[in-house]
Amino acid sequence: MLHIEFITDLGARVTVDVESADKLLDIQRQYGRLGWTSGELPSGGYQFPFDNEPDFDWALLGARKYTTPEGEELVYHKGHAYRRRELEPVDSRKMKLPAAVKYSRGAKNSDPEHVREKADGEFEYVTLAIFRGGRRQDRYATPGGASSGAPRTAAPAQAQPAPQRPRPAAAAVAPRPAAVGVVEEETPF
Amino acid sequence: MLHIEFITDLGARVTVDVESADKLLDIQRQYGRLGWTSGELPSGGYQFPFDNEPDFDWALLGARKYTTPEGEELVYHKGHAYRRRELEPVDSRKMKLPAAVKYSRGAKNSDPEHVREKADGEFEYVTLAIFRGGRRQDRYATPGGASSGAPRTAAPAQAQPAPQRPRPAAAAVAPRPAAVGVVEEETPF
Amino acid sequence: MLHIEFITDLGARVTVDVESADKLLDIQRQYGRLGWTSGELPSGGYQFPFDNEPDFDWALLGARKYTTPEGEELVYHKGHAYRRRELEPVDSRKMKLPAAVKYSRGAKNSDPEHVREKADGEFEYVTLAIFRGGRRQDRYATPGGASSGAPRTAAPAQAQPAPQRPRPAAAAVAPRPAAVGVVEEETPF
Amino acid sequence: MLHIEFITDLGARVTVDVESADKLLDIQRQYGRLGWTSGELPSGGYQFPFDNEPDFDWALLGARKYTTPEGEELVYHKGHAYRRRELEPVDSRKMKLPAAVKYSRGAKNSDPEHVREKADGEFEYVTLAIFRGGRRQDRYATPGGASSGAPRTAAPAQAQPAPQRPRPAAAAVAPRPAAVGVVEEETPF
Amino acid sequence: MLHIEFITDLGARVTVDVESADKLLDIQRQYGRLGWTSGELPSGGYQFPFDNEPDFDWALLGARKYTTPEGEELVYHKGHAYRRRELEPVDSRKMKLPAAVKYSRGAKNSDPEHVREKADGEFEYVTLAIFRGGRRQDRYATPGGASSGAPRTAAPAQAQPAPQRPRPAAAAVAPRPAAVGVVEEETPF
Numbered sequence: 012m013l014h015i016e017f018i019t020d021l022g023a024r025v026t027v028d029v030e031s032a033d034k035l036l037d038i039q040r041q042y043g044r045l046g047w048t049s050g051e052l053p054s055g056g057y058q059f060p061f062d063n064e065p066d067f068d069w070a071l072l073g074a075r076k077y078t079t080p081e082g083e084e085l086v087y088h089k090g091h092a093y094r095r096r097e098l099e100p101v102d103s104r105k106m107k108l109p110a111a112v113k114y115s116r117g118a119k120n121s122d123p124e125h126v127r128e129k130a131d132g133e134f135e136y137v138t139l140a141i142f143r144g145g146r147r148q149d150r151y152a153t154p155g156g157a158s159s160g161a162p163r164t165a166a167p168a169q170a171q172p173a174p175q176r177p178r179p180a181a182a183a184v185a186p187r188p189a190a191v192g193v194v195e196e197e198t199p200f
Numbered sequence: 201m202l203h204i205e206f207i208t209d210l211g212a213r214v215t216v217d218v219e220s221a222d223k224l225l226d227i228q229r230q231y232g233r234l235g236w237t238s239g240e241l242p243s244g245g246y247q248f249p250f251d252n253e254p255d256f257d258w259a260l261l262g263a264r265k266y267t268t269p270e271g272e273e274l275v276y277h278k279g280h281a282y283r284r285r286e287l288e289p290v291d292s293r294k295m296k297l298p299a300a301v302k303y304s305r306g307a308k309n310s311d312p313e314h315v316r317e318k319a320d321g322e323f324e325y326v327t328l329a330i331f332r333g334g335r336r337q338d339r340y341a342t343p344g345g346a347s348s349g350a351p352r353t354a355a356p357a358q359a360q361p362a363p364q365r366p367r368p369a370a371a372a373v374a375p376r377p378a379a380v381g382v383v384e385e386e387t388p389f
Numbered sequence: 390m391l392h393i394e395f396i397t398d399l400g401a402r403v404t405v406d407v408e409s410a411d412k413l414l415d416i417q418r419q420y421g422r423l424g425w426t427s428g429e430l431p432s433g434g435y436q437f438p439f440d441n442e443p444d445f446d447w448a449l450l451g452a453r454k455y456t457t458p459e460g461e462e463l464v465y466h467k468g469h470a471y472r473r474r475e476l477e478p479v480d481s482r483k484m485k486l487p488a489a490v491k492y493s494r495g496a497k498n499s500d501p502e503h504v505r506e507k508a509d510g511e512f513e514y515v516t517l518a519i520f521r522g523g524r525r526q527d528r529y530a531t532p533g534g535a536s537s538g539a540p541r542t543a544a545p546a547q548a549q550p551a552p553q554r555p556r557p558a559a560a561a562v563a564p565r566p567a568a569v570g571v572v573e574e575e576t577p578f
Numbered sequence: 579m580l581h582i583e584f585i586t587d588l589g590a591r592v593t594v595d596v597e598s599a600d601k602l603l604d605i606q607r608q609y610g611r612l613g614w615t616s617g618e619l620p621s622g623g624y625q626f627p628f629d630n631e632p633d634f635d636w637a638l639l640g641a642r643k644y645t646t647p648e649g650e651e652l653v654y655h656k657g658h659a660y661r662r663r664e665l666e667p668v669d670s671r672k673m674k675l676p677a678a679v680k681y682s683r684g685a686k687n688s689d690p691e692h693v694r695e696k697a698d699g700e701f702e703y704v705t706l707a708i709f710r711g712g713r714r715q716d717r718y719a720t721p722g723g724a725s726s727g728a729p730r731t732a733a734p735a736q737a738q739p740a741p742q743r744p745r746p747a748a749a750a751v752a753p754r755p756a757a758v759g760v761v762e763e764e765t766p767f
Numbered sequence: 768m769l770h771i772e773f774i775t776d777l778g779a780r781v782t783v784d785v786e787s788a789d790k791l792l793d794i795q796r797q798y799g800r801l802g803w804t805s806g807e808l809p810s811g812g813y814q815f816p817f818d819n820e821p822d823f824d825w826a827l828l829g830a831r832k833y834t835t836p837e838g839e840e841l842v843y844h845k846g847h848a849y850r851r852r853e854l855e856p857v858d859s860r861k862m863k864l865p866a867a868v869k870y871s872r873g874a875k876n877s878d879p880e881h882v883r884e885k886a887d888g889e890f891e892y893v894t895l896a897i898f899r900g901g902r903r904q905d906r907y908a909t910p911g912g913a914s915s916g917a918p919r920t921a922a923p924a925q926a927q928p929a930p931q932r933p934r935p936a937a938a939a940v941a942p943r944p945a946a947v948g949v950v951e952e953e954t955p956f
Binding site for chain 5: 581585586588589590591592593594595609657686687688690
């Protein structure tokens with residue numbers, strides 16, 4: 012028997028019994044869809060393989076995707092909205108890094124020190140997840156192949172394979188402080 | 201089986217077994233009425249849909265409403281009294297926010313950094329809950345339609361039961377720091 | 390089934406199963422008599438109704454009353470001795486407060502920030518409990534009507550049982566505020 | 579049923595079920611002999627009665643005594659070596675304290691603030707345990723009457739009753755920084 | 768019955784029941800191979816006997832060894848890559864220390880204060896484990912005699928199974944100390 016500790020969507024501390032280890036991700040999905048989270052956001056954010064990004068099951072993290080009235084897709088996690096950014100590969104003398112997709116937001120005063128990352132100038136941000144390198148793990152995929160939070164019936168086939176990829180606007184590597192602030196003010200219930 | 205961790209009204213750490221997930225809110229209500237709380241006050245306070253405010257069940261948070269001898273309704277939570285404030289909608293170039301209702305109090309020295317919010321000048325405050333936007337969720341409502349702690353039927357306003365919690369000892373409340381900055385007051389969220 | 394988490398008199402983290410909610414205070418008394426505590430001292434100290442002070446059962450907090458060789462009654466809690474103080478009612482323009490009884494001690498370097506309260510000058514203190522206002526709750530009373538740790542019947546003042554906690558070893562005497570530091574240097578086993 | 583939380587010798591967080599309260603110290607001894615500890619070192623160190631010092635069972639704290647190649651007896655606890663020091667009684671106008679035996683070590687950068695104590699100058703130290711005053715409690719004694727970690731067969735009778743008492747060198751109240759550093763670098767597996 | 772608390776590879780807090788104390792290390796190995804860890808990295812790192820280094824089972828710590836494309840063996844633990852370093856014995860007037868093997872990495876801003884150690888200049892590093900002195904303990908060895916994560920038999924170096932953790936995606940090359948920063952920027956799934 013296993014037991015997983017969650018913070019519920021109401022902020023309560025609740026442990027759920029799990030019959031066996033192979034049922035664990037199912038339980039995380041089931042309660043994650045309610046916005047329950049387990050554990051803390053690691054500094055630098057959760058790390059996943061690059062090829063898991065298109066159909067990643069955000070429910071595993073207690074997060075969900077949603078589309079703003081303006082049509083931008085954001086990921087909502089514990090009261091914060093994270094924006095998708097594509098990072099170019101790095102190939103300098105000091106560092107070699109493959110391309111990545113990162114979900115991040117501007118930092119707030121109330122964010123603990125260890126999750127803040129410095130960008131240009133005084134701007135600080137917080138990363139929810141970064142998808143880079145590695146080999147795809149099917150267990151992280153949204154069951155049924157659709158992106159979690161994006162109902163798989165209604166979605167046009169064209170948007171399926173890489174719904175996050177298109178819009179150039181969202182692909183900005185540099186954070187846009189003003190815009191970030193605005194987006195995060197919304198309460199997407 | 202689930203297990204929910206509470207801090208009791210006596211400050212003790214107590215876990216309660218819960219038969220199934222659909223019984224969880226009942227248990228939170230049952231023990232919340234005794235002043236038991238689960239989890240920490242999130243920075244910026246708990247977030248609920250605007251339309252849940254009128255009949256919100258404060259017992260879910262281990263809080264309760266009470267009326268001062270002067271007739272003001274306050275919410276009492278873990279030894280602190282929170283005052284109700286209505287926030288106008290914001291519609292500026294930088295930010296668009298719908299109207300909200302907020303329960304907040306002045307900060308104390310002993311409040312942890314991450315729950316303090318800055319208002320004008322040096323004044324700092326702490327938000328218990330903010331009701332803004334979103335879509336009403338019936339599960340947050342007081343069962344029977346009355347506001348929790350303020351039963352509209354039997355109990356006369358003067359002689360409420362409230363056997364667990366003495367009435368507020370201090371009748372004094374420092375004059376409302378009127379200038380609680382509008383924008384700041386609107387908790388990013 | 391409930392489960393209550395204690396820190397034992399040896400500093401160990403121990404959880405005790407409790408059959409039902411109505412047995413909880415019994416369990417807290419039973420283990421509290423051994424010096425076990427549950428949860429943290431809240432900032433500002435525990436709050437109880439004024440009328441609970443005379444026969445308050447300190448075992449509920451893992452504390453106990455004892456009498457110094459000089460005849461002063463102190464409350465011993467987690468290695469600290471707290472002194473009883475009576476607070477006059479306050480009736481100024483800014484604040485109205487009924488009379489209170491407070492158990493407090495001088496702060497030490499090792500006390501966490503959130504339990505320190507400022508007094509005059511640089512003096513800081515820590516409050517264990519404050520009894521003010523409210524309505525007496527019988528469930529907080531010492532069973533049998535005696536003050537916990539100071540049985541009024543059988544035990545002669547000299548030869549009290551207290552098998553777990555010997556009497557204070559040192560015999561410091563000094564006037565009020567200055568003496569606090571002195572008293573607390575003792576290890577009152 | 580009770581449950582005690584340990585940090586194992588490998589740093590893992592493990593809870594052990596305990597049948598009843600009277601079995602608790604047995605369990606603490608059993609796992610303490612493996613170096614498992616429960617709870618945090620309290621500021622100022624664990625406090626025990628003076629008369630418990632000669633045959634104190636260090637396994638209760640997850641500690642053990644060992645003898646260096648130079649013949650000094652140290653107490654090893656969670657990767658640190660503590661040296662035995664005898665404190666003279668204090669009898670000044672401001673303070674009266676009986677004699678004590680203290681196990682302490684020099685502080686390290688990584689020690690949390692609340693366990694550091696100031697000595698002369700800038701030197702800081704950490705106390706594992708202090709034995710002062712009070713009345714002996716047999717439940718803290720090493721079962722069989724020998725000091726834990728000092729096999730009772732081999733030990734010469736003369737060293738039995740108060741093996742820690744003799745050597746004047748070890749009775750120094752003032753810490754000896756250089757020596758401490760050396761000792762603590764050792765990994766006495 | 769025992770219960771061990773893990774942080775899973777997804778950052779979730781999960782407790783696993785363990786039948787008896789002698790099964791504990793098996794469970795730690797089983798889940799450690801998935802990257803699950805229990806407890807915090809101690810300051811100064813885990814300490815093991817010198818003779819345990821060659822066949823140490825890194826799965827016990829939720830870590831694993833892997834070989835970079837350049838042929839360097841690193842240990843991967845909770846998102847960080849640690850490099851192996853051999854420390855010469857110290858035999859000065861102030862300190863005597865036997866030879867050691869240490870696994871460490873450069874510190875990051877997000878590392879908590881208590882795990883940072885100062886090196887020359889402003890450089891700070893974090894130690895995962897140090898192997899020094901002591902007596903070999905077979906229970907720490909990789910079952911079957913091979914180093915965990917680097918099976919010496921069936922698996923060809925190129926096509927290792929490692930289904931959970933892809934090989935390091937980036938190909939950083941650089942000389943010793945300076946390179947640490949580089950290597951750690953990679954996300955070695």
